[in-house]
Amino acid sequence: MKREVPLLLTAGIGLFMILSFFVPHHFISVPADFLQNCAIIVVACGYVLGGANVLRVNLDSISKREAGWGYKVVLVVSLVVTIAIGIIDGIHGHGSFPGEGTHSKWIYDNLYTSMSGTMFALLAFFIASAAFRAFRIRTVEAGMLAVAALIVMLGRVPVGDVMTGWLPEPLRLGTLQQWVMDNPQSSAKRAILIGAALGVMATGLRVILGIERSYLGGED
Amino acid sequence: MAFGDWLVRLDRRWIFLTMGLLVLGPLIFPLSLPLHVTPPVQAFVDAVDKVPNGSTVLMSCDYDPASIPEMVPMTRTAFRHLLSKDCKVVVTVLWFGGPGLVDSVLTEVSREFPTKAYGRDWVNLGYKAGNEAVMVALGQGIVNVFPRDYRGNESNALPVMQHVRDYSSFPLLVNISAGYPGTKEWVQQVQGRFHLPMVAGVTAVSAPEYYPYLQSGQLRGLLGGMAGAAEYELSRHEKGSASRGMDAQSLGHVLVALCIVLGNVIAFGQRRRSR
Amino acid sequence: MSLHISHVFGVWCAAALTLFIFSFLYKDNPFYKFAEHLFVGVSAGYTIILNYWTVIDANLIQPLILAAHGTGTHPELHGAFAAQQGDYRMWLVIPAIFGALLFTRLIPRIGWMSRLALAVIIGVYAGIKTTGFAQGDFVAQVQASLVPLWNGSIAYTVNTVVFAVGLITSLLFFFFSREHKGGLGVASRTGMYFLMVSFGAAYGYTVMSRISLLIGRFQFLLETWLGLR
Numbered sequence: 182m183k184r185e186v187p188l189l190l191t192a193g194i195g196l197f198m199i200l201s202f203f204v205p206h207h208f209i210s211v212p213a214d215f216l217q218n219c220a221i222i223v224v225a226c227g228y229v230l231g232g233a234n235v236l237r238v239n240l241d242s243i244s245k246r247e248a249g250w251g252y253k254v255v256l257v258v259s260l261v262v263t264i265a266i267g268i269i270d271g272i273h274g275h276g277s278f279p280g281e282g283t284h285s286k287w288i289y290d291n292l293y294t295s296m297s298g299t300m301f302a303l304l305a306f307f308i309a310s311a312a313f314r315a316f317r318i319r320t321v322e323a324g325m326l327a328v329a330a331l332i333v334m335l336g337r338v339p340v341g342d343v344m345t346g347w348l349p350e351p352l353r354l355g356t357l358q359q360w361v362m363d364n365p366q367s368s369a370k371r372a373i374l375i376g377a378a379l380g381v382m383a384t385g386l387r388v389i390l391g392i393e394r395s396y397l398g399g400e401d
Numbered sequence: 402m403a404f405g406d407w408l409v410r411l412d413r414r415w416i417f418l419t420m421g422l423l424v425l426g427p428l429i430f431p432l433s434l435p436l437h438v439t440p441p442v443q444a445f446v447d448a449v450d451k452v453p454n455g456s457t458v459l460m461s462c463d464y465d466p467a468s469i470p471e472m473v474p475m476t477r478t479a480f481r482h483l484l485s486k487d488c489k490v491v492v493t494v495l496w497f498g499g500p501g502l503v504d505s506v507l508t509e510v511s512r513e514f515p516t517k518a519y520g521r522d523w524v525n526l527g528y529k530a531g532n533e534a535v536m537v538a539l540g541q542g543i544v545n546v547f548p549r550d551y552r553g554n555e556s557n558a559l560p561v562m563q564h565v566r567d568y569s570s571f572p573l574l575v576n577i578s579a580g581y582p583g584t585k586e587w588v589q590q591v592q593g594r595f596h597l598p599m600v601a602g603v604t605a606v607s608a609p610e611y612y613p614y615l616q617s618g619q620l621r622g623l624l625g626g627m628a629g630a631a632e633y634e635l636s637r638h639e640k641g642s643a644s645r646g647m648d649a650q651s652l653g654h655v656l657v658a659l660c661i662v663l664g665n666v667i668a669f670g671q672r673r674r675s676r
Numbered sequence: 677m678s679l680h681i682s683h684v685f686g687v688w689c690a691a692a693l694t695l696f697i698f699s700f701l702y703k704d705n706p707f708y709k710f711a712e713h714l715f716v717g718v719s720a721g722y723t724i725i726l727n728y729w730t731v732i733d734a735n736l737i738q739p740l741i742l743a744a745h746g747t748g749t750h751p752e753l754h755g756a757f758a759a760q761q762g763d764y765r766m767w768l769v770i771p772a773i774f775g776a777l778l779f780t781r782l783i784p785r786i787g788w789m790s791r792l793a794l795a796v797i798i799g800v801y802a803g804i805k806t807t808g809f810a811q812g813d814f815v816a817q818v819q820a821s822l823v824p825l826w827n828g829s830i831a832y833t834v835n836t837v838v839f840a841v842g843l844i845t846s847l848l849f850f851f852f853s854r855e856h857k858g859g860l861g862v863a864s865r866t867g868m869y870f871l872m873v874s875f876g877a878a879y880g881y882t883v884m885s886r887i888s889l890l891i892g893r894f895q896f897l898l899e900t901w902l903g904l905r
Contacts, residue, residue: 183788187795194796198803202594202811210541211761217538218735218764219771220800221531221546223793225731226775228497228530230782232724235716237782252709256717263721271729276738277553278729279501281508285725287686289501293722294466295690296715297498298893299697301467305653305890306701308883309420310413313660317668322872327665329876331658334883337628339434340651359439361877362612364835368842369874371613371817372867376850378813385806388798396798397791417701424887428894429677429904470892471885497726498719530731533804545762548749549734557749589812590804605885609878617820619812626881627888646891653887 188391195389236260263288329366333358405667416660423656427648434648441615442632445622448600449482452573457489457564459571459597461587464579465498468604473506474630474643475577475602480510480523482637483575489561490523491543491571495535495582500528500551519552521560527551532582536590540568567595573621574599584611588619602629680903691901694893732775740768771796842870 194216201213239253247253263285270283279285318324335341336358345353387393438446452458460479464472483490492507494500504525511517526547529535538546543565544556556562564570574597578584584601592599598621603611605626614620624633627650630643682688696711742748743756743765753759756766778793780786821843825836848860849867856864898904 183791187791190792190795191799191802194799195803195806198800199807201803202807207761214538214541214545214761215764215767216796216800217531217534217804218546218768219774220534220797221529221538222731222736222768222771223774223778223797224532224534225530225727225735226778226793227797228727229724229732230778232720233779233782235720249709252713255710256713256720259714259717260721263718264725267721267725267729271725271733275553276549276729276733277551278726280552281504285722286501288718289722290505291686291690292693292714292718293498294469294502295693295896296697296711296718297466298469298889298896299694300712300715301886302889302893303697303700305424305886306417306420308886309653309657309660310416312657312883313416313664314409314413316661316664318665322868325869325872326876326879327661329873330879330883331661331876333877333880334654334658337626337880337884338651338654339436339647340655342437343434355437355439360835361873362609363616364838365842365870365873366609366877367612367616368839369846369867369870370610371616371821372843372846372850373871373874374610374613374813374817375847378809378817381809382806382814385802385809388802389806396794414702420890424890425894425898428891428898467889470888470895497723500726500730528726528730529735530727532801533808534800537804542762544749546735548738585812586808589808593808593812593816605881605888606878609874609881613817613820617816619816619820626884627891628884642892642895646888646895649891649894650884650887653890654883657883657887 184394184397187397188394192389192391195385199389232260329361332361336361405670408663409667409671420653420656423652424649427652428645431645432648432651434651436631436635436644436647438632438636439629441612441623441625442629442636443622444615445600445602445624445633446482446636448573448598448621449479449486449575452483452486452488454486455488456572457491457561457570458483458573458575459491459493459568460575460577461493461495462499462503462577463495463583464502464577464604465496466502467498468579469502470642470646471604471627471630472577472579472602473502474627474641475624475633476503476506477510477641478630478633478637478639479575479577479602480507481513481639484511484514484517484522489521491561491565492523492525493535493539493547494525494528494551495532496579497528497530500525504551520554524556524559524561525551526556533586533590536582536586537594540591540595542567543570568597569595571597573597575602576600577602578607579604580607583607584614584620588614592619602633605629677904680905682901682903687901691897694897698893736768736772736775739763739765740772743768841866846870 198213201209236257239257242253243250266284267278270280270285271278274280279289318327332354336354341354350356384393462476480490492503494503507525511523517523527550529546535546544562547556550556568591574587574591576584576587576599578601584603587599591597600622601611601620602624608625611620611623615623624630627643627646631647634641634644693711696707699705700708739748746754746756748763748765750760750763759765759767774793774796777789781790823836826833845863845867848863849871854860
């Protein structure tokens with residue numbers, strides 16, 4: 182029953198959601214809307230659970246004095262302080278979060294925003310380094326990939342038209358880039374979209390019909 | 402040691418430094434390289450221009466601070482574009498890292514329109530977890546999913562929400578998105594199911610996969626990355642952060658292109674010598 | 677151009693953390709590790725508290741409190757269970773129970789109960805995604821591919837033929853029920869070339885995206901922190 186009941190629940194809800202796509206009658210649409218609201222609430226609880234798990238794993242690391250445990254103290258303290266400040270700000274704001282001028286907004290603007298942006302900005306350096314050291318053209322296919330990449334990279338920015346501005350319009354990098362994006366690139370991407378759609382439909386039906394059960398995990 | 406061998410053994414930190422300088426330089430000393438508007442961006446502008454003045458438009462800003470340089474200029478220009486047409490704007494955010502940032506951007510732009518008031522001319526409904534479930538649930542009732550807006554007000558008490566029921570209340574969806582959930586899900590769940598016309602501004606990394614949607618008409622227009630944002634600013638006669646960044650973008654691309662070509666020329670030379 | 681260095685404490689914090697993270701480019705160091713762990717802690721804390729106030733409080737707790745008083749967002753209806761679309765009142769106890777069951781994952785002995793909550797999520801999303809992909813990615817894309825090859829313009833015909841050849845051969849590349857030999861082999865090889873072009877275009881756009889992020893941070897340091905105008 183520990184596996185059968187969840188499987189039955191998945192099947193029932195999944196089939197109902199598919200039915201709601203085709204049947205607009207309120208006998209179907211109202212329960213479907215209720216189920217969507219249930220999913221929204223349970224997903225939010227899932228995010229809270231994820232955060233709680235981060236706390237549990239790192240507290241465990243600190244108690245065992247694992248390598249780098251000092252930094253994990255920074256992590257745990259910042260997590261707890263952010264939550265505590267958020268609770269206070271939310272209560273004072275009557276549910277508005279994060280309100281303008283609050284400490285939570287300060288944390289968001291000056292800590293979260295700056296660090297989040299910079300983490301991803303590091304990738305620009307690594308992409309240049311990888312282009313020099315790892316991008317090797319050894320086959321015809323790799324050559325085609327490289328040529329397409331060069332046309333798109335240079336054609337998408339003003340320097341492409343500056344470099345090829347002396348050529349007739351159809352041969353300039355900007356025009357070539359647009360043609361590549363509109364035609365060969367789009368056709369291949371459409372093929373991938375159609376193939377992926379077939380795959381998702383098949384997997385969705387497998388999950389709903391209980392053939393795919395990996396999400397249940399565990400043994401019992 | 403041959404020059405090519407020396408170059409291949411070069412510490413990667415020199416490449417990092419070169420990239421840093423080539424990007425920093427044009428930001429301090431602009432090159433003013435010429436920009437022009439490409440067809441997908443022009444289609445975006447035309448689709449927004451076709452919206453009747455004074456109508457209520459849905460704008461979903463699905464991104465977080467990691468995508469600020471690409472997404473924020475698009476958001477600013479699109480919001481300004483809509484407010485200049487006297488459109489009322491209802492904003493939602495589906496990324497948990499986004500609502501604070503989006504509210505700051507919208508508030509900053511709304512100050513340029515002193516006659517426009519929050520709650521009457523625009524509203525930020527804030528964030529809701531649930532991805533596609535939120536998108537489908539909004540089709541049954543916007544206020545049902547967002548009973549409170551980002552600032553804690555009751556949504557159905559706000560003047561801008563008085564005539565808003567569901568997707569049928571909007572002539573257009575303007576989606577600015579950085580990934581999942583975002584444009585693809587809006588196309589699948591909303592454009593496909595509720596037939597709401599939509600335009601999208603997306604990060605460059607995801608732009609290529611949306612060209613099929615543009616070609617099929619599921620998207621009426623597409624802004625791709627910082628270049629798309631800069632072209633949108635150009636079409637609206639603005640000089641925002643995206644336009645200011647295009648010179649640096651150009652030199653960065655030239656460096657990566659040179660790295661690819663040089664790396665392969667050296668590798669080819671080494672392979673020939675070893676034979 | 678002149679310098680107007682910011683006097684705002686928050687901007688200096690943001691700039692310092694930005695430089696701490698950039699220091700990783702030289703080599704891994706305590707400043708970077710500190711910033712990295714601070715980022716994870718703040719992110720996780722912010723996620724928890726945001727989801728609590730925007731969903732759990734707004735969509736669950738507040739409506740349940742109203743329902744306990746026999747009212748809801750439609751005041752003309754009376755009763756704790758007198759629900760209608762969008763106003764589910766006491767019926768929201770059901771998602772509340774499922775949400776609570778999710779937390780049983782933290783206790784191994786009763787962790788199996790979280791499967792019931794997962795079943796709700798998986799069922800809803802499997803249903804939504806199946807129809808979404810079918811309509812948005814399959815039907816609409818196939819429909820958009822069925823276009824006339826000739827409309828009076830040679831350029832249009834060339835482009836449409838290239839598109840059609842690219843689409844069909846790329847689809848055939850993914851057809852694995854037969855060995856790629858003979859005609860299918862040629863078609864599959866052609867499809868691979870089109871796919872390589874699309875991957876090259878994706879690489880080019882990825883480079884643009886990554887460099888944009890770097891430009892954004894430099895713009896913050898130059899314009900907001902140092903006030904270079």
